[in-house]
Amino acid sequence: MGGGDDRVRVLLVITRLELGGAQRVVLHTAANLDRRRFAVALAWGPGDLLDDEARRIDDLELFPVKTLVRPVAPVSDIRAFSSLRTALRSFSPDVVHTHSSKAGILGRLAARREGVSSVVHTVHGFGFTPLQKAPLRFVFKTAERVMARCTDHFVTVSESDRRRGVDMGLFAAERVTVFRAGIDLEKFRVAGDGNAVRRRLGIPEDAPLVTQIGNFKPQKAPLDFVRMAAAVQDRCAEAFFVMVGDGPLRGAAEELARALGVSDHMVFCGWWDDIPGLLAATKVSVLSSRHEGLPCSVVESLAAGVPVVATAVDGTVEVVRSGVNGFLAPAGDVAALAESVCVILGDAETRAAFADAASRGLEDFDRDLMVRQQEDLYRWMCCRVPS
Numbered sequence: 001m002g003g004g005d006d007r008v009r010v011l012l013v014i015t016r017l018e019l020g021g022a023q024r025v026v027l028h029t030a031a032n033l034d035r036r037r038f039a040v041a042l043a044w045g046p047g048d049l050l051d052d053e054a055r056r057i058d059d060l061e062l063f064p065v066k067t068l069v070r071p072v073a074p075v076s077d078i079r080a081f082s083s084l085r086t087a088l089r090s091f092s093p094d095v096v097h098t099h100s101s102k103a104g105i106l107g108r109l110a111a112r113r114e115g116v117s118s119v120v121h122t123v124h125g126f127g128f129t130p131l132q133k134a135p136l137r138f139v140f141k142t143a144e145r146v147m148a149r150c151t152d153h154f155v156t157v158s159e160s161d162r163r164r165g166v167d168m169g170l171f172a173a174e175r176v177t178v179f180r181a182g183i184d185l186e187k188f189r190v191a192g193d194g195n196a197v198r199r200r201l202g203i204p205e206d207a208p209l210v211t212q213i214g215n216f217k218p219q220k221a222p223l224d225f226v227r228m229a230a231a232v233q234d235r236c237a238e239a240f241f242v243m244v245g246d247g248p249l250r251g252a253a254e255e256l257a258r259a260l261g262v263s264d265h266m267v268f269c270g271w272w273d274d275i276p277g278l279l280a281a282t283k284v285s286v287l288s289s290r291h292e293g294l295p296c297s298v299v300e301s302l303a304a305g306v307p308v309v310a311t312a313v314d315g316t317v318e319v320v321r322s323g324v325n326g327f328l329a330p331a332g333d334v335a336a337l338a339e340s341v342c343v344i345l346g347d348a349e350t351r352a353a354f355a356d357a358a359s360r361g362l363e364d365f366d367r368d369l370m371v372r373q374q375e376d377l378y379r380w381m382c383c384r385v386p387s
Contacts, residue, residue, distance in 0.1 A: 008382050009039045011063075011093035013084070013107035015070055015100040017050035019245070019271050020215065021157075021296035022099050022124040025181050025370065031057045032371045038378065041091045043084060043107070045069055049271065063087035070102055077106065084110040094118060095378050101126075101140070105147050112150040118381040121147075122155040123165065124181070125293030125314065144170055153381065155374075157181045158294040158315025179374065181296055182367030187276055188303035189359060194281030197274060201267050203281070207240045208345050211282040213275065213297040214289070216247030221311075224288040224334050226253050230260040231338035236345050241266045242278065279304035283351065284344050290331050292316050299365050302326075307354035309340040325357045 010033065014026045026042070027050060033040050041061035042054055045068030054062065065087070067079040084106055088096070097120040098107035104121050111119045126144065148154075154176040156162040166173050198205055210232065214220040222243065229241040243253065243266065250268065257263040272278055279285065285301035287310040294315030301308050302319060308326035310316050311333075322328040327343070329336035344351050363369075 005039065007035075007037055007039045008095060008378050009041075009091065009093045010095045010097060010378055011041045011043060011088065011091055013043045013096060013098045013103045015068055015103040016045050016048050017054055018048040018215075019050060021181050021293070022122075023050050024183075024296065025122070025124075025157075025367075026099050027053055027057070028182065028367050029371055029374055030054070030060050032368065033375060035059050038375070041087070041093065043068075043087045044103070045080070061091060063091070068103065068106070077102075081106045081110055085114055088114040088116065094382050095120060097122070097374075097378075099124060105143055108147050108150040118153075118378075119151050120153050120155060120377065120381070121151050122157070122179075123161050123293065124157055125291060126161065126164070130291055141168075151175075153177070153377065155179050155377070156293075158318055160314045160318065161293060177373075177377065179370055179377075180364045181294060181299075182365055182370030183296055183299055183303065185303050185362060185366050188279065188300050189305075190276070191304075192274060192277030192280040194277060194279075197277040197281045201242065201269060203240045203242075203267065204238075207238050208236060208283045209240050209242060209281050210284045210286060210341055210345075211242045211244065211278060211301075212286045212288065213244040213272075213278075213300070214287065214295070215245045216243075216249040216253060218249065219289055219291055220245075221288040221290050221332070222247075222249050222253045223256055224332065224337070225286060226256045226260065226262065226266070227334045228286065228288065228337045228341065229257070229266060230262045231334065232341050232345070233262050233265060235338075235342050239265065239345065242282075243268050244270075244272045244275070244278065246270050275300060276304060279306050282306050284309055284341050286337065286341065287311065287316065288334075288337060289313055289316070294318065299362060302358040303362055303365075305355045305358045307344050307351060307358060309337055309344065311337070319362075321357075325354050325360075 043063040046064040065083045067076040095118045096111040096116050098104040099122045154171045212225045216222045257266045285306045285308045292314045311331040312328040320326045327340035
């Protein structure tokens with residue numbers, strides 16, 4: 001701090017600004033921390049769709065780190081670590097708050113090397129996953145254990161990850177807080193124009209629509225959604241399916257849709273600009289993930305009053321109440337996903353009851369509440385700004 005500015009200085013660090021829940025959390029936090037009490041900066045690896053949104057945020061100091069990339073890349077990682085240290089020396093933060101695995105490792109280590117007094121890390125799902133080979137999973141888990149020593153406080157977006165981290169010894173119970181990844185609840189509670197979206201996508205006005213929103217990465221298991229769609233269409237020939245997002249498995253998903261004969265009823269729309277409108281047209285929202293932190297797309301669907309069929313993984317089970325606002329199925333169980341979707345599509349009474357229950361109990365997911373919770377945490381850690 002200097003020049004009479006007694007605000008808490010917060011540097012947010014994330015690996016990339018691709019479309020995703022963690023990225024939305026960081027950008028909303030960066031834009032809405034109270035500038036009377038906080039000076040805010042952002043360090044990230046540029047090159048993704050949300051970069052321009054970051055650049056449009058007022059009174060935000062930016063530190064693009066060109067070598068900060070998601071894959072393990074020793075040369076780039078060393079350069080990114082050096083660049084992060086340079087950013088830290090330039091901004092002189094009181095608090096460094098890291099998000100995502102690579103930024104979490106390099107950012108926390110750089111903060112400790114530069115003597116930052118308060119280091120926070122948010123877990124949006126752990127970096128070691130069931131889909132990784134055992135040696136790689138061991139490496140990532142060991143890295144998290146080491147980096148825990150460089151962390152003053154943890155935030156998780158789900159109770160599941162909080163318990164898991166405590167049980168694994170990654171952090172003590174008193175060093176972790178659950179802050180839900182916030183969304184704009186009102187935006188999704190106000191019905192969008194579903195018919196306009198159907199016209200844009202070429203979907204018949206009366207066709208039952210089943211939607212999945214998420215990237216095309218192994219975590220989201222997009223091929224399971226395609227297999228599910230084929231099984232549903234066998235029983236509900238008029239159904240249409242939309243997959244929102246992009247990623248390395250998109251080509252494989254499109255090829256599988258053709259092979260299973262469902263491509264004429266499936267739309268791959270990329271990243272869509274009107275999710276509330278799409279959800280207004282949707283009868284069932286699906287998420288076929290193999291692991292999660294706590295998926296924002298599920299919360300958005302529920303806020304919009306859309307029943308959800310999802311895999312019973314991690315934080316998803318904290319918002320999808322099977323038999324109340326949707327159904328849960330075991331990860332990888334395509335038949336169970338398809339059966340649940342068919343039950344909702346085929347029973348108007350069940351669908352209406354689930355829709356009525358969907359948006360209840362989501363108050364903890366308000367994105368402005370999330371910002372206030374983080375502000376309280378930063379002030380508590382620094383003890384420099386009165387509550």
